[in-house]
Amino acid sequence: MNKYTTRATIEGTSFFDTFISVNKEGKKRLGIRFYRWLSVILIHVVFILSYWVDLQVLEGTLSGSRFLGFHLIDPFMTLQVFAAHHQIPINLAIGTITIVIVYLLIGGRAYCSWVCPYTILGEISEKWHQTLVHKKIIKERFFDYKIKYIFWSIFLVLAFFTGFLVFETFNIVGILSRALIYGYSLALLFVVAVFLMDIFFSQRAWCRYVCPVGTTYSFIGWPSATKVVWDDRCDHCRVCSDVCLVPHVLEITKKNANVENKKTVSIISGDCTLCGRCIEVCHTDALNYETKLKKLI
Ligand code: SF4
Numbered sequence: 001m002n003k004y005t006t007r008a009t010i011e012g013t014s015f016f017d018t019f020i021s022v023n024k025e026g027k028k029r030l031g032i033r034f035y036r037w038l039s040v041i042l043i044h045v046v047f048i049l050s051y052w053v054d055l056q057v058l059e060g061t062l063s064g065s066r067f068l069g070f071h072l073i074d075p076f077m078t079l080q081v082f083a084a085h086h087q088i089p090i091n092l093a094i095g096t097i098t099i100v101i102v103y104l105l106i107g108g109r110a111y112c113s114w115v116c117p118y119t120i121l122g123e124i125s126e127k128w129h130q131t132l133v134h135k136k137i138i139k140e141r142f143f144d145y146k147i148k149y150i151f152w153s154i155f156l157v158l159a160f161f162t163g164f165l166v167f168e169t170f171n172i173v174g175i176l177s178r179a180l181i182y183g184y185s186l187a188l189l190f191v192v193a194v195f196l197m198d199i200f201f202s203q204r205a206w207c208r209y210v211c212p213v214g215t216t217y218s219f220i221g222w223p224s225a226t227k228v229v230w231d232d233r234c235d236h237c238r239v240c241s242d243v244c245l246v247p248h249v250l251e252i253t254k255k256n257a258n259v260e261n262k263k264t265v266s267i268i269s270g271d272c273t274l275c276g277r278c279i280e281v282c283h284t285d286a287l288n289y290e291t292k293l294k295k296l297i
C-alpha cells in the first residue's frame with residue numbers, strides 16, 4: 001500500500017494491502033501491521049511449544065504465565081482476585097508489578113494490538129463490518145467510549161460480591177489463549193458471539209466499549225514512556241481516525257483542534273494501542289512513534 005497516493009481507509013483498502021507499505025522513495029517494506037500480527041502469532045507459538053514440547057520459555061496463558069521463570073499476571077485478573085478475596089498472593093503481586101513496569105515502558109494498550117489474539121479476529125471483523133456498511137446492509141453504530149468504565153466497575157463489583165472472578169467466564173483473551181494453547185473448548189462460542197457482534201452490530205464493540213482488560217492497560221498507558229506523536233504537517237484529512245480502534249484519541253487531527261500553535265503534540269490518552277495504523281496511513285508523515293526509552297537507557 002502506498003499511503004502517499006492512496007487514502008487508505010479500511011473500507012477503501014484491500015485487507016492484505018496494509019501488510020506491505022511503500023516509503024517516500026517508492027521502496028516496498030513490511031508494514032507495522034505485519035510485525036504486529038507476527039508478534040501475536042510468535043507469542044502464541046512460544047506458549048504452544050512450551051506446553052506441547054516442554055520448551056519451558058513461556059508457560060501458562062495470557063491471563064497468567066511464567067516467562068523464563070518470571071511470573072507475568074494480567075493486572076485486571078489481579079484486581080479481580082483482590083476484589084473477590086481481599087488479598088493478593090505474593091506471586092500474583094510480583095507478576096503484576098512486572099507487567100505494569102513493562103507496559104509503562106512500551107505503552108499500556110500496546111498489549112491490545114501487539115499481544116492479544118483477538119486483535120487479528122477484530123481486524124477481520126472490522127473489514128467485514130465496513131463492507132456491509134458500505135453496501136448499506138447494516139448501519140454504523142457508535143457509542144460513548146466511556147461506557148467501558150462502567151463495564152470495568154461492574155466486573156469488579158461482581159467479583160467483590162460473589163467471591164468469583166466472574167469476568168474470566170467472558171474474558172475472550174483468556175478463552176482464546178487457552179484454546180490456542182490447550183485445545184478447543186465450548187467457551188469459544190462466546191468468542192464467536194463477540195466476533196459476530198463486532199461484524200453486525202458495532203465496529204470493534206468489544207475492544208472499544210467492553211473489555212476491562214484493555215481498560216486496565218489504558219490506565220498504565222497514560223503515563224507510559226512510549227507514545228504516538230502528531231506534528232503540524234497534518235492536513236486534517238482524518239484518514240487516521242478511520243483506521244483507529246479508538247478514534248477519540250486522534251481529536252488532535254481535527255481542523256479546529258485547540259493545539260495552541262504547537263508544532264508537535266503527543267497523544268497522551270492511555271487508550272491508544274500503539275498499533276501504528278494511523279502512522280501507516282498518514283500521507284503527510286505527521287504521525288510517528290516517540291519513546292523516552294532511549295533517554296532512560
Ligand atoms: S495526521 Fe493529519 S494528515 Fe495524517 S492521516 Fe491524520 S488527519 Fe490525515
Ligand code: SF4
Nearest residue numbers: 244272273275276278
Ligand atoms: S492513535 Fe494510531 S497507534 Fe494509537 S490506536 Fe489509533 S491508530 Fe493505533
